[in-house]
Amino acid sequence: MYSVNVNIMSSNNLNKLILGDNLEILKAMESETVDLIYLDPPFFSNRNYEVIWGDEGEIRSFQDRWAGGIDHYIAWLKERIIEMYRVLKQTGSIFLHCDWHADAYIRVYILDKIFGQNNFRNEIIWCYRGGGSPKSDFGRRHDSIFRYTKSDNYTFNADEIRIPYQAEGIGRKDDAMWGKHKGTDKVYKPNPLGKIPEDWWLINILNANDPERIGYPTQKPYTLLERIVKCASNEGDLVLDPFVGGGTTLAVADKLNRRWIGIDQSVQAVKVTELRLQQQTDLFTSIYI
Numbered sequence: 001m002y003s004v005n006v007n008i009m010s011s012n013n014l015n016k017l018i019l020g021d022n023l024e025i026l027k028a029m030e031s032e033t034v035d036l037i038y039l040d041p042p043f044f045s046n047r048n049y050e051v052i053w054g055d056e057g058e059i060r061s062f063q064d065r066w067a068g069g070i071d072h073y074i075a076w077l078k079e080r081i082i083e084m085y086r087v088l089k090q091t092g093s094i095f096l097h098c099d100w101h102a103d104a105y106i107r108v109y110i111l112d113k114i115f116g117q118n119n120f121r122n123e124i125i126w127c128y129r130g131g132g133s134p135k136s137d138f139g140r141r142h143d144s145i146f147r148y149t150k151s152d153n154y155t156f157n158a159d160e161i162r163i164p165y166q167a168e169g170i171g172r173k174d175d176a177m178w179g180k181h182k183g184t185d186k187v188y189k190p191n192p193l194g195k196i197p198e199d200w201w202l203i204n205i206l207n208a209n210d211p212e213r214i215g216y217p218t219q220k221p222y223t224l225l226e227r228i229v230k231c232a233s234n235e236g237d238l239v240l241d242p243f244v245g246g247g248t249t250l251a252v253a254d255k256l257n258r259r260w261i262g263i264d265q266s267v268q269a270v271k272v273t274e275l276r277l278q279q280q281t282d283l284f285t286s287i288y289i
């Protein structure tokens with residue numbers, strides 16, 4: 001058991017990147033202090049993810065294997081989400097990123113139970129294109145991001161994440177939807193700043209040679225996190241990512257002038273994230289437990 005006091009109100013008030021099991025760190029955090037939580041936990045994919053590490057190109061990995069099956073995985077995740085619920089402010093939001101392996105179980109057995117069905121706000125479908133498709137199934141090309149709040153009073157800056165009406169070749173480009181609609185007096189005009197996205201987001205996945213890649217498997221695109229952080233938090237708010245990986249959430253939160261706390265139990269993840277953040281700020285502290 002770790003003995004750690006993560007006082008997020010500490011005098012230096014610095015952003016924190018913490019190496020350790022998030023359950024123990026979360027337990028040491030004060031209640032109702034966090035504005036936004038984004039988590040991208042292992043997906044119950046039953047595979048290992050490899051990281052090419054150091055100058056020697058050594059291969060290390062993080063595991064997403066669960067000997068006890070789905071029940072074990074759900075129990076493991078649930079005890080962590082109970083703590084996330086506790087540290088979230090009454091006005092806070094959580095975005096949980098998962099995929100077909102466990103999405104249904106997570107929603108019903110964890111999020112509905114802890115946050116309440118009434119606080120379910122969206123299932124955001126992050127869809128992307130990709131090569132290769134199975135012979136006898138449709139290619140699986142989307143993840144689910146469950147968005148819940150702790151109450152009815154929450155931050156939702158939808159105007160800050162407007163996108164073109166015809167983003168990525170999808171959407172209507174004809175003018176038929178504008179103007180006066182038959183049988184009504186309402187006149188519809190396009191907003192010059194674009195539209196508020198629906199609950200499906202078409203954002204390119206990072207391909208192997210993407211310049212954004214920092215060499216951490218399962219790294220999520222900057223644009224995806226930018227949309228979440230802008231929409232569900234304000235400048236000065238505290239953003240928590242308890243499964244940091246390659247640090248995308250922290251890099252975005254930092255750029256957008258949010259305060260942040262990131263946790264990962266993998267030394268490689270913390271090192272990679274440290275290097276990434278050092279390129280944009282020195283206003284953070286790394287804590288190795």
Ligand SMILES: C[S@@+](CC[C@H](N)C(=O)[O-])C[C@H]1O[C@@H](n2cnc3c(N)ncnc32)[C@H](O)[C@@H]1O
Nearest residue numbers: 021022040218219220243245246248264265266
């Ligand atoms: C899917 S990755 C996160 C990727 C990240 N969103 C990004 O954009 O790079 C999941 C991370 O969770 C970490 N992890 C798994 N179990 C953990 C635990 N109990 N405490 C802290 N981190 C954990 C793994 O080391 C891994 O880095």
